[in-house]
Amino acid sequence: MSYDFNEAKEHVVNSYGRLDLILTHGEGVYLYDQDENKYLDFTSGIGVSSLGYGHEKWVKATSNQLKTLAHTSNIFHTEPSLKLAKELTEKANMSKVFFANSGAEANEGSIKLARKYSYDKYGAGRSKILTLIQSFHGRTITTLKATGQEKFHKYFYPFTEGFDYVKANDIEDFKAKLTDDVCAIMLEAIQGEGGVIPLDTKFVQEVVKACNEKDVLVIFDEVQCGIGRTGKMFGYNNFNVEADIVSVAKGLGAGLPIGGILCSSKVADVFKPGDHGSTFGANPVVCSGALVVLEEICNEQYFEKIYKRGLFVRELIDEAKNPQIVDVRGMGLMIGIKVKCDPALVQKEAIKKGLLVLTAGKDVVRLLPPLTITEKELKVGIDIILEILSSLK
Incomplete structure (x- = not known):
């Protein structure tokens, strides 16, 4: 049985700007629609389908x-779940992990963990979390507010x-915002939804140094750029x-929903029974899949x-000198x-040529292909993007 977009309009909440594809199956780095049209996937479910x-x-x-x-x-x-906890904490060089179902849940739990650490040690009044302007941390009420x-x-x-929100890569703005009521800062190494913007090394190092001196916790949101994505x-x-x-x-589940809060030894025992929970967290099916991810790509x-x-991708794009x-x-x-x-x-034209890409903000084509993709497959996709850009005036 095939479906059309009228089915979606009738039965599905219109909360996404969906593209006109109904996908049915995938193989390798390719996806297929109801009519068996084949698409090279440079999205991996927004960084999820790592394998x-x-x-x-x-x-x-x-x-x-x-x-x-x-x-x-x-x-x-x-x-x-026990095997995944051991493998993940060892590869991450962290002490313990709490399993949830999504990145938003992992970030929300991270905020709770930071605030409880500070409350236990310093009492009330030290609960502010700093994030960066152009950050994105999730869709719950709390993680939306954390989003800059x-x-x-x-x-x-x-x-x-x-x-409170800090300008990315602006150390003076950070120092001005690092007041006595701050308990943590949450950072993305690369601001994905904000436009694929990497942070400056010097900025990150100075932020971490200042936080360590004041016992302000450093939280890294690795939902999109973690689990091998950056190399x-x-x-x-x-x-x-x-x-x-x-x-x-995202990529830890390779297609099944998982989230995790990795804890250093400093915060490993902050949560006590009843402080936090997740009905489907540590689901054994999802954990079994995540173990394969760690085995296959996390080395x-x-x-x-x-x-x-x-x-290789950047060299292909640079060599093209596309205006x-x-x-x-x-x-x-x-x-x-x-x-x-x-x-x-660009995204819509790419679909016509058998390529799926993402966007970020008003001016960025975002690429998050499966981590198993080959150079040959990457070149096919980049050639399509360059061809589209060359055709545009």
Whole structure:
């Protein structure tokens, strides 16, 4: 049975600017629609499908677990969740992890963890969280308020209190905002939704140093740029700094919903029974799939591949010297192409040529392909983008 877009208009809440595709299946780095049209995927479900589609080990692991035990409450442990906790904390060089279902949940839990750490140690009145202008941290009431983009701060008042916003890469603005009531700062190594904007190394290092001196916790939101996306385990690993709390999601699940709050030893025991919870957190099916992700791509050899493939893409774009391209930025396989034209137009034209891309803001074509993509496949996609840009006036 096939469906059309009238079905969506009738039955689905219109909360997304959806494109005119109904996808049915995927294989490798390709997706297919109802008419069997084939699309090279440079989106990976907005950074989720890190292993592509139909990955044999991932499918086998999740299918076998589904047959064995699909869910149990967190009153009990499961073998996949315990194994994932061990593997993830060791690879992340962190102490403990709390499992949730999404990046927004992971960020919300990170905020709670930071505030409880400060309350336990210093008492009330030290609860403000700093975030960066142009950041994006989620769609819950609290993570919307944490998001440093005013366009998201509409309609849903009143928001959770206790946030202030710092200009990215402006150390003086940060120092002015680092008041005595601040308990943490939340940073994205690359501001994905904000336009694929990497932070400056010096800025990050000075921020972390100042926070450490004042016992202000450093939270890195690695929902989009973590789990190998930049050619490192986490985006912040590119800055040679340590984190107190790290939120993860998206690519860790490779297609199934997962979120995680990674805790350093400083905050590992802050949450006590009853302080936080998640019904579907640590789901054994999802954890089984995440273990395959860690095994397949979270190692130095594969990180190097991702890094080099990112350089390859940038070289292809730079060599083209396309007049529509203003800038190319990002790390690894998280790439933003700033263009003079409307990126949404590029996105729609790409679909006609069998390529799926993302946008970010008003002027960026965003690329988040599966981390398993080859250089040959990357070149096919980049050639399509360059062809489209060359055709635009």
